[in-house]
Amino acid sequence: MNMSARLFGGLSDSQRLFLRRYGPIFAVYGFIIVLFIIGATQSERFLTVRNLTNVARQSAFLGIVALGQMLVILTAGIDLSVGSLVKLSILISAIVMNGESANQGAAIIATLGLGLLVGLVHGFLVNEVKIAPFIVTLASLGILRGISLSISTSPVGKASREFIMFYVQKVGPIPVIAIMFAVLLVLTWLLLRYTVFGKYLFAIGGNEEVAHLSGVPVKLVRYGVYVICSVTASITGLLWLSRMGVGDPAIGDGIELQAITAVIIGGTSLFGGRGTVIGTLGGVLLLGITANLLVMLGVNQFVQGLIQGIIIVAAVAIYKQEGD
Amino acid sequence: MSEYILEMLNISKSFAGVQALKDVTIRCKPGQVYGLVGENGAGKSTLMKILAGAYRADAGEIIYKGEQREQASAGEVIDSGISIIYQELALVQQMSVAENIFLGREPRYTLGVLNLRALHSRAAALLKRLGVRLDTRLPVSELTVAQRQSVEIAKALSQNADLIVMDEPSAILAGSELDQLFRIIESLVEQGVTIIYISHRLEEVFRIADTVTVLKDGELVDTRSIDQLDRPTLVELMVGRPLDEIFPQTEHEQGELILVAENISTNTILEDASLALYKGEILGIAGMVGSGRTELARALFGADPLTSGTITLVGDKSARWNNPSQAIASGLVLVPEDRKTHGLFTSLSVRINITLPILSFLTRFGVLQSSLENKIVAEAQERLSIVMASADQEAQYLSGGNQQKVVLAKWLETDPAVVILDEPTRGVDVGAKFEIYKLMRQLNDRGIGIVMISSELPEVIGMSDRILVMNNGCIVGEVAQEEATEAGIIELATMADAGANHS
Numbered sequence: 109m110n111m112s113a114r115l116f117g118g119l120s121d122s123q124r125l126f127l128r129r130y131g132p133i134f135a136v137y138g139f140i141i142v143l144f145i146i147g148a149t150q151s152e153r154f155l156t157v158r159n160l161t162n163v164a165r166q167s168a169f170l171g172i173v174a175l176g177q178m179l180v181i182l183t184a185g186i187d188l189s190v191g192s193l194v195k196l197s198i199l200i201s202a203i204v205m206n207g208e209s210a211n212q213g214a215a216i217i218a219t220l221g222l223g224l225l226v227g228l229v230h231g232f233l234v235n236e237v238k239i240a241p242f243i244v245t246l247a248s249l250g251i252l253r254g255i256s257l258s259i260s261t262s263p264v265g266k267a268s269r270e271f272i273m274f275y276v277q278k279v280g281p282i283p284v285i286a287i288m289f290a291v292l293l294v295l296t297w298l299l300l301r302y303t304v305f306g307k308y309l310f311a312i313g314g315n316e317e318v319a320h321l322s323g324v325p326v327k328l329v330r331y332g333v334y335v336i337c338s339v340t341a342s343i344t345g346l347l348w349l350s351r352m353g354v355g356d357p358a359i360g361d362g363i364e365l366q367a368i369t370a371v372i373i374g375g376t377s378l379f380g381g382r383g384t385v386i387g388t389l390g391g392v393l394l395l396g397i398t399a400n401l402l403v404m405l406g407v408n409q410f411v412q413g414l415i416q417g418i419i420i421v422a423a424v425a426i427y428k429q430e431g432d
Numbered sequence: 433m434s435e436y437i438l439e440m441l442n443i444s445k446s447f448a449g450v451q452a453l454k455d456v457t458i459r460c461k462p463g464q465v466y467g468l469v470g471e472n473g474a475g476k477s478t479l480m481k482i483l484a485g486a487y488r489a490d491a492g493e494i495i496y497k498g499e500q501r502e503q504a505s506a507g508e509v510i511d512s513g514i515s516i517i518y519q520e521l522a523l524v525q526q527m528s529v530a531e532n533i534f535l536g537r538e539p540r541y542t543l544g545v546l547n548l549r550a551l552h553s554r555a556a557a558l559l560k561r562l563g564v565r566l567d568t569r570l571p572v573s574e575l576t577v578a579q580r581q582s583v584e585i586a587k588a589l590s591q592n593a594d595l596i597v598m599d600e601p602s603a604i605l606a607g608s609e610l611d612q613l614f615r616i617i618e619s620l621v622e623q624g625v626t627i628i629y630i631s632h633r634l635e636e637v638f639r640i641a642d643t644v645t646v647l648k649d650g651e652l653v654d655t656r657s658i659d660q661l662d663r664p665t666l667v668e669l670m671v672g673r674p675l676d677e678i679f680p681q682t683e684h685e686q687g688e689l690i691l692v693a694e695n696i697s698t699n700t701i702l703e704d705a706s707l708a709l710y711k712g713e714i715l716g717i718a719g720m721v722g723s724g725r726t727e728l729a730r731a732l733f734g735a736d737p738l739t740s741g742t743i744t745l746v747g748d749k750s751a752r753w754n755n756p757s758q759a760i761a762s763g764l765v766l767v768p769e770d771r772k773t774h775g776l777f778t779s780l781s782v783r784i785n786i787t788l789p790i791l792s793f794l795t796r797f798g799v800l801q802s803s804l805e806n807k808i809v810a811e812a813q814e815r816l817s818i819v820m821a822s823a824d825q826e827a828q829y830l831s832g833g834n835q836q837k838v839v840l841a842k843w844l845e846t847d848p849a850v851v852i853l854d855e856p857t858r859g860v861d862v863g864a865k866f867e868i869y870k871l872m873r874q875l876n877d878r879g880i881g882i883v884m885i886s887s888e889l890p891e892v893i894g895m896s897d898r899i900l901v902m903n904n905g906c907i908v909g910e911v912a913q914e915e916a917t918e919a920g921i922i923e924l925a926t927m928a929d930a931g932a933n934h935s
Binding site: 303310311318319322382 | 506507510522523524525526527531535536537538540543544545546548570571574
């Protein structure tokens with residue numbers, strides 16, 4: 109008998125199912141609350157509007173790519189290339205924009221177009237050439253990074269004034285970027301819950317053969333999911349341009365691992381077919397707040413990686429308890 | 433339109449020269465239950481896979497709803513109203529009951545937005561038609577096997593199936609669940625659905641079928657109305673043919689007692705089994721799939737912990753064991769049924785596959801003596817006549833028979849006292865079968881006792897000195913080779929409620 113079965117002994121089947129499914133997510137949010145309490149008591153600067161705004165904005169950066177990553181992982185795939193694509197996106201957008209607001213539209217279209225193209229290539233290689241997603245996107249991690257660094261190893265291009273202002277814009281106390289993340293979050297939730305496409309992601313990740321035999325357009329859905337994931341990376345590249353003001357090729361490294369970490373902490377199964385948007389949000393917030401709090405408390409930044417590793421193991425251990 | 437919903441006429445099919453089906457004809461009238469029976473390998477599954485569009489027949493025609501059907505894809509077959517429910521249920525575990533039923537055909541508004549209300553209400557209506565009460569929002573992973581089967585049937589109904597094929601549906605069900613399945617089948621028949629019910633459990637066929645078709649070795653034996661049949665006749669039809677394989681025999685006296693199991697039970701279906709094995713004999717274990725044969729083998733080998741009873745190796749190596757590594761050290765060897773997943777490292781070389789259990793004996797100061805290794809592999813190759821390009825060839829590229837020989841070779845190197853073989857000739861061709869039989873006799877000559885589990889009755893009868901018949905987790909009888917007949921064994925193995933008096 110596993111731990112959850114013992115804990116949830118006296119409940120009805122549906123209550124037990126609910127707890128088994130969402131219990132670990134409550135644990136993640138419980139941990140976030142604990143972090144808040146630690147922050148509020150141990151640091152004077154943590155619970156200030158200024159800092160929380162900061163946390164929200166930074167979480168949005170990670171959150172947007174995490175949403176795309178989650179969709180891919182739901183199909184039992186993975187996308188390792190998003191960090192490199194963020195890097196190439198910030199360069200392309202900065203170069204095209206070149207400091208002129210008149211070029212904004214062109215820069216956005218070019219960048220999103222880049223995401224679309226990369227996603228289609230991933231979809232093609234996975235679907236038609238039948239290469240494992242890990243390998244396809246590992247290759248494109250290297251390729252996109254290589255292209256970026258051969259464009260420039262030092263900052264190039266420039267954002268327009270308005271585009272830079274976007275980063276600091278707020279509605280009341282809430283940064284526009286955080287609102288944008290919230291909207292994408294809700295859209296993803298709706299997509300998974302209320303659309304055929306969303307159900308097909310679970311079906312493919314759950315049992316691709318059954319999905320195929322049931323008439324699910326597996327290839328089409330997979331093209332869609334890799335395109336969405338790459339486009340979230342392009343969007344993140346644009347947000348980074350707004351933040352940095354220039355096309356800085358140092359941006360982007362390691363974002364893919366952060367995103368995958370957040371998704372896993374959020375309870376999405378790496379084998380596909382299981383995961384929730386609310387869980388991914390929890391994973392993003394947990395990572396964002398931990399990083400922020402460690403800075404606030406003056407902890408050596410190298411310790412951050414260590415703590416993140418511990419969080420991953422702890423989270424996955426908790427999810428294991430839900431096992432059949 | 434003809435009176436038949438489905439006619440499969442003069443169907444033939446061969447695989448790589450082996451005739452799997454020869455000139456088989458079946459005809460089904462609407463609203464009836466057809467029992468399709470036959471031993472393993474009789475061609476039942478092949479026939480149904482041709483119907484499903486998974487295989488293409490070499491000859492013959494299919495007339496469905498009065499029209500000749502060309503080769504069709506799996507999807508087209510489903511659209512035409514034929515659904516096949518396989519033993520391995522095709523459901524997505526993580527998705528809900530309703531989502532599974534309508535997977536690929538979800539009720540939707542424009543732009544791919546789901547109509548959740550219709551999804552659940554239609555799913556509930558379908559389940560109600562089957563007389564099944566089930567929350568359509570539950571994920572399939574939470575359901576019992578019987579409930580999952582109902583979901584599959586509901587899925588078939590949602591595809592407007594007029595003809596539902598059930599491939600050994602009872603193999604995965606317990607007693608009361610079977611009653612439920614029969615109620616579902618009866619209500620389907622009342623609604624005009626035709627059922628093809630594949631089974632080797634004769635009780636069920638007599639209970640549910642209107643007409644029975646018997647296949648044997650890919651040929652149609654007979655099709656009869658159920659009221660023209662009785663049990664002995666049906667058994668006769670299923671097995672009534674002389675053995676056409678050669679089983680090497682050896683003359684030997686009964687040797688000393690070597691392995692004794694007394695009243696062993698495990699946490700599986702296996703209950704209160706006792707057996708004795710003598711040196712140099714083959715003890716055959718017969719029984720239907722799911723009767724507890726494999727569980728018995730696993731228990732003997734220490735792979736499932738005993739909940740009661742004892743197992744002892746007697747003689748000069750007197751020993752007991754609680755797990756496989758102790759069993760191996762005591763001189764037991766299990767060659768498992770599924771060699772691809774349990775017996776063979778398919779992506780590794782033949783060499784390492786053969787020498788793995790004894791690698792530690794092939795070293796000097798911790799360094800592997802490759803000359804010694806090569807010698808052992810060469811000897812094994814010669815003794816078992818393994819056909820391979822070289823010892824470095826990956827095991828996956830060998831034929832089934834040669835793979836089996838590699839698995840055998842691997843264990844023979846440990847010089848065992850007892851060898852347990854689970855389905856030793858499954859998936860190997862006739863020539864390789866004969867070589868494996870010869871090999872078993874060679875082991876006997878060396879004094880090794882063999883426990884052989886097999887679904888192929890001719891093999892069990894031809895090779896075993898004594899045969900234990902299992903049914904429902906219990907050993908229900910012992911038959912000496914001279915007295916064994918296929919009919920007698922099937923009778924024992926399919927008796928309803930057998931073993932109930934043992935528990």
